[in-house]
Amino acid sequence: MFTVLRCVIYRDLLLASRRWADVLTALVFFVIVVSLFPLGVGPEPNLLRTIAPGVIWVAALLASMLSLTRMFAADYADGTLEQMLLSAAPLGAIVAAKIVAHWLVTGLLVVLIAPVLALQFDLHQPLLGTLTLSLLLGTPVLSMIGAIGAALTLGLRGGGALLSLLVLPLYVPVLIIGAGSVDMVAAGLGAEAHFLLLAALLVVAAAFAPWAVAAALRISAE
Amino acid sequence: MRGRRRLFGGLNFALRGGDLLRVTGANGSGKTSLLRILCGLLSPVCGRVRWHGGDIRWMREEYWRQLLYIGHAHAVKEELTALENLVVSCTLVGVNVSREQALEALSRLGLAGYEALPVKILSRGQQRRVALARLFLSEKIPLWILDEPFDALDAGAMDYVRLLIAQHLARGGAVVLTTHQEIRIENPQVQCINLDSRVT
Amino acid sequence: MMYVTPENTTAGRDRFVGHSSWFRYSSPQTFFPLAGKLAPWFAVAALLLAAAGLYLGFFVAPTDSQQGEAYRIIFIHVPAAWMSMFIYVVMTFWAGICLTFNTRLSGMMASALAPTGALFTFIALWSGSLWGKPTWGAWWVWDARLTSELILLFLYFGFMALQGAIDDPRRADKAGAVLALTGVINIPIIYFSVQWWNTLHQGASVSLKSAPTMAATMFAGIIVMVLALWMYSIAVSLMRVRSIILERERDSQWVAEYASGQT
Numbered sequence: 001m002f003t004v005l006r007c008v009i010y011r012d013l014l015l016a017s018r019r020w021a022d023v024l025t026a027l028v029f030f031v032i033v034v035s036l037f038p039l040g041v042g043p044e045p046n047l048l049r050t051i052a053p054g055v056i057w058v059a060a061l062l063a064s065m066l067s068l069t070r071m072f073a074a075d076y077a078d079g080t081l082e083q084m085l086l087s088a089a090p091l092g093a094i095v096a097a098k099i100v101a102h103w104l105v106t107g108l109l110v111v112l113i114a115p116v117l118a119l120q121f122d123l124h125q126p127l128l129g130t131l132t133l134s135l136l137l138g139t140p141v142l143s144m145i146g147a148i149g150a151a152l153t154l155g156l157r158g159g160g161a162l163l164s165l166l167v168l169p170l171y172v173p174v175l176i177i178g179a180g181s182v183d184m185v186a187a188g189l190g191a192e193a194h195f196l197l198l199a200a201l202l203v204v205a206a207a208f209a210p211w212a213v214a215a216a217l218r219i220s221a222e
Numbered sequence: 223m224r225g226r227r228r229l230f231g232g233l234n235f236a237l238r239g240g241d242l243l244r245v246t247g248a249n250g251s252g253k254t255s256l257l258r259i260l261c262g263l264l265s266p267v268c269g270r271v272r273w274h275g276g277d278i279r280w281m282r283e284e285y286w287r288q289l290l291y292i293g294h295a296h297a298v299k300e301e302l303t304a305l306e307n308l309v310v311s312c313t314l315v316g317v318n319v320s321r322e323q324a325l326e327a328l329s330r331l332g333l334a335g336y337e338a339l340p341v342k343i344l345s346r347g348q349q350r351r352v353a354l355a356r357l358f359l360s361e362k363i364p365l366w367i368l369d370e371p372f373d374a375l376d377a378g379a380m381d382y383v384r385l386l387i388a389q390h391l392a393r394g395g396a397v398v399l400t401t402h403q404e405i406r407i408e409n410p411q412v413q414c415i416n417l418d419s420r421v422t
Numbered sequence: 423m424m425y426v427t428p429e430n431t432t433a434g435r436d437r438f439v440g441h442s443s444w445f446r447y448s449s450p451q452t453f454f455p456l457a458g459k460l461a462p463w464f465a466v467a468a469l470l471l472a473a474a475g476l477y478l479g480f481f482v483a484p485t486d487s488q489q490g491e492a493y494r495i496i497f498i499h500v501p502a503a504w505m506s507m508f509i510y511v512v513m514t515f516w517a518g519i520c521l522t523f524n525t526r527l528s529g530m531m532a533s534a535l536a537p538t539g540a541l542f543t544f545i546a547l548w549s550g551s552l553w554g555k556p557t558w559g560a561w562w563v564w565d566a567r568l569t570s571e572l573i574l575l576f577l578y579f580g581f582m583a584l585q586g587a588i589d590d591p592r593r594a595d596k597a598g599a600v601l602a603l604t605g606v607i608n609i610p611i612i613y614f615s616v617q618w619w620n621t622l623h624q625g626a627s628v629s630l631k632s633a634p635t636m637a638a639t640m641f642a643g644i645i646v647m648v649l650a651l652w653m654y655s656i657a658v659s660l661m662r663v664r665s666i667i668l669e670r671e672r673d674s675q676w677v678a679e680y681a682s683g684q685t
Contacts, residue, residue, distance in 0.1 A: 007313040011302070018301040018340075079295025080311075086261060088287040088316030148604055152597045156587045165583055166601060169576040169608070172569070212604055215521070219596040222264050265524070 004089035005097040012101035015074075022070055023105050030063035030110055034117045045122050052121035053131055053182035057175055060110050060135060061142065065164050065171075067106045068146040071098060072217070076154050085221055091214040099140075099147050099210070107139030130185045137198040138178040144209035145170045151216035174201060230256065230417050233269070237413070239364070239394040242387070246400070247417030253400040254294055256417065257369050260398060261291045273365075287316050290363045294370055296353045300342035304328055304352045307341060312359055319359050327358040332379060347374045354379075357386045366390060368399040450527050450667045451676050457660040464657035471650035475501075478643035495553045496640070501647040503546035506574060507609050509539035509655060513581075514606045517599035527663075529595025530670065532602065533585055534663035538655050540578035547571055566615035570608060577605040591670050 016023050037055045038048055075081035084094050115132050123131065149167040153159050181194035230252050237243055245253050258264040260271055262278045262285065271278045278285045298307045305324055312319045319327075328337050331351040341349055354371060366387070372380050380403070387397055447453045479497030486493040513535045519528035550568065551561050562568065581598050588594035671677050 003318060004313055004316070007310055011299075011306075011310050014306065015299060015301055074299075078299065079293055079297035080299055082263060082291070082293060082295070083297050083311055083314055085263060086286045086289060086291050087314040088283055089314075090283060145604075148600070152584060152601060153587070158587055162583055162587055165576070166580040169573040169580060169605065172573055173611070176569070212600055216597065216600045218263075219593055219600065222590075222593060 001089045001093060004087060005093055008084075008094055008097040009101045012098055013104065016101070016105045022067075023109075026063045026067040026106055027109050027113070029066055030059050031113065031117065033059040033062060035120065038120060048121040049123060049186075052118055052123045053127070053134075053179045053186075055121070056114055056118060056131060057135070057138075057179040060107075060114070060139060061171055061175055063110060064106060064139065064142040064146055065167065067102070068150045068163060068167070069160060071102050071147055071150045072154055073150075073159075076221070081217070081221060085218060091217065092210040095147065095151075095213045095217070096206075096210040099143050099213075102147070103140050103143040107135075107143055110139055111135045127182055127186055130182045130191055133195065134178040134181045134191075134198060137195065137202055138174050141174050141198070141201050141205045142171060144205040144213075145174075147213045148209060148216060151213045151220060154217070154220035174198070177201070233415065235413065235415065237396050237398070239396055240391050241396050241413060242391055243396070243398040243413045243415065244401070245398065245415050245417065251417040253417060254369055256415075257291075257293075257367050257398065257400060261289060261367055262286070288363060289365050289367065290315065290356065290360045291367045292353055292356065292369065292371060294373075296349045298341050298349055298352050301340055303338050303340055304333055304344070304355075305337040307352055308355050308359075311353075311356055315360075315363065317359060317363070323359060324355075327355040328352070330358050331355050331382065347376060347379070350374045351379055354383055357383065357390075361390070361393065364395050366395060366397045366399075368397065370400055370402070372401055372403045448525055448527055450530065450671055451674075453527055454664055454667050454680075457664050461657050461660040461664075464653045464660065468650050468653035468657055471646055471653060475643055475646035475650050478639060478646055483639040483643050484637055489557055492553065492556045495549050497643050497647050499546055499549040499553060500644050501651045502542045502549060503571065504648055505651045505655060506539055506543035506546050506571070507612060508652075509535050509542065510574065510577070510602075510606065510609055513539060514602045517602040520595050520599045521603075526592075526595075526670070527667075529592075529599065530663050530666045531659070532599065533595065534659045534666055535655070536578055536581050536585075536598075537662070538658050540575065540582065542651065542655075543571060543575040543578060547575065567612060570612040570615050573608055574612060577602075577608060580605075 034056055037051065041047060041051065072081060075084070085091060087094060111132060114135050115128050118128055118131055146163075146167050149163045149170075152166065153163045156162060177194050177197050181191040181198070184191040184194060233256075235243070245256055247253050255264060259266050259269075262271070262282070265279070273281060273285050273288070276285075297311065298304075299310075302310070305321070305328065308324045308327060309319060309321070312324070325337060328334065331354060333348060333351055333355070336344060336348065341352060344352070350373065354375075357366070360366070368387075371383055371387075375383065387399075391397060447456055475497065480494055483494070483497075485491060513532045516528045516532040516535070519525065520532060547568070550571075554563070555561050581601055584601055585594040585598045588597055668677060668680075
């Protein structure tokens with residue numbers, strides 16, 4: 001089974017590397033959204049520092065939503081998804097591998113760029129570290145929940161908007177906890193509870209999402 | 223059923239090692255749907271498919287390990303090279319192939335020299351051959367389900383695919399296929415199902 | 423060796439025919455007349471209970487010491503909120519049945535429940551907002567319970583939108599079922615949010631374990647309204663599921679006979 005999983009991750013990363021434009025679109029979108037806020041709300045440092053975690057988190061959310069359709073749509077269109085459904089390895093495992101590969105080229109890049117962007121908002125340590133850690137824990141959850149939405153809306157018209165509507169209610173708790181962790185640290189309180197919650201969400205999502213996605217894929221491919 | 227239309231019903235057949243099942247019917251009569259039901263991708267409104275006594279719905283991966291399905295779509299990624307595509311699709315089914323074996327398969331289907339090229343620059347017939355190259359590497363997989371395998375192939379490639387199928391049947395494998403072409407395979411155990419007469 | 427066999431035709435699906443009287447109703451065809459007969463009873467019950475509940479709430483229950491008359495909206499707000507959560511759980515139950523047993527009627531039932539659930543969620547949010555203005559001074563606050571109730575509304579909308587976007591009814595049922603099951607985690611969050619987070623919305627005054635901390639008539643009024651809304655949901659869902667059955671099965675013999683019998 002692990003050969004298959006390694007193969008799937010390698011395949012997806014290879015595909016991402018040959019279609020740089022798609023990967024960069026979501027990332028550039030993230031950077032643009034974050035950079036627009038100081039222009040929109042004015043340069044007052046205190047205000048920017050307060051809104052920074054929320055803005056960066058929302059931008060990460062939106063970038064994630066933007067990249068979700070990429071997960072399965074191409075495979076569905078050219079028939080390779082069918083082959084995955086007929087694979088000798090459990091579909092849940094294959095799905096998990098695809099989600100990991102997707103996160104590596106979306107969520108991980110967001111986590112790496114976010115601290116740099118946060119400097120625009122005059123965010124310093126320890127807030128910077130808290131923000132990065134919250135994103136590191138939260139973006140995989142976003143990828144996993146988003147995968148469920150992507151699998152359910154495969155091939156449907158109105159895809160992108162419908163997908164956003166479906167995943168939005170499920171994203172909100174992650175957003176609240178993630179952005180809240182930075183606010184906690186800014187207020188002088190510890191953010192351990194928030195990180196524990198995020199970690200718990202990560203574990204629960206990792207346990208259940210692959211199977212939900214697998215079920216959704218089979219339903220969509222029928 | 224497709225939409226509100228009942229495609230076919232009342233099918234009852236058994237396929238043994240060495241059998242070739244040919245499904246015919248006009249366009250839209252449900253040939254692809256039947257093949258997908260046999261694969262387990264589609265669930266029939268009622269009825270059961272059994273493999274070696276077990277219902278395929280519960281056997282899942284165990285069944286799919288013994289199944290090779292080449293569908294209507296080419297199932298190749300355009301951005302990957304022919305070689306990469308072949309290795310990936312074989313690995314997915316649990317067949318571990320070495321680079322040399324994959325290269326040999328591609329050259330048997332007349333794609334020598336094209337292995338390192340991205341599939342999107344190949345012609346449709348060549349893309350089909352990349353998809354069919356799996357047949358050469360799937361000796362150990364007992365059941366082959368092929369949807370219009372000869373589609374877009376030239377005469378030489380068609381002959382070679384016929385040869386592969388005949389060899390597979392001789393080894394005791396079973397093949398289900400749909401095609402508009404005449405199958406000139408020397409095999410007395412050919413069953414034929416025509417879906418046009420099954421709509422009630 | 424591969425065998426393909428048909429089971430006995432359309433009746434084959436209703437495997438339990440003749441084995442047990444209750445399972446007989448798992449077929450849309452047999453459930454249709456049953457739903458038709460039951461719905462009016464539930465509707466009448468809903469009307470009577472609603473009348474009783476509103477009477478209790480607006481005339482009998484005493485004035486609240488702190489909030490005055492404005493609190494009376496509790497008799498709409500709390501029952502609607504409870505029912506919004508309860509209906510989602512029931513919907514998830516039918517969704518689970520649909521996925522596990524691959525039956526048609528359970529999927530139809532889940533689809534029939536969703537609009538009512540969404541309606542109650544909306545009423546809960548809107549009535550809460552009307553209540554919040556005089557008491558908290560704001561139409562809306564982003565506290566845990568309100569936010570999760572709003573999430574619930576979006577879950578209902580998402581469910582209905584997803585089913586609306588899929589043409590094939592079987593795929594729509596199953597896709598909606600997966601979505602509903604994924605979102606069910608929100609229900610305990612709504613319920614326990616007032617315990618877990620110290621926010622503005624008041625804590626639970628009614629629990630299954632201890633006696634309620636409010637006046638007896640207020641409590642009675644709320645319970646009666648809950649029952650009224652429950653009866654209403656059942657009546658409306660039964661009628662809605664009848665429409666769904668007619669629409670899905672419109673090509674079958676019995677629907678044609680029913681339609682010609684009606685005209």
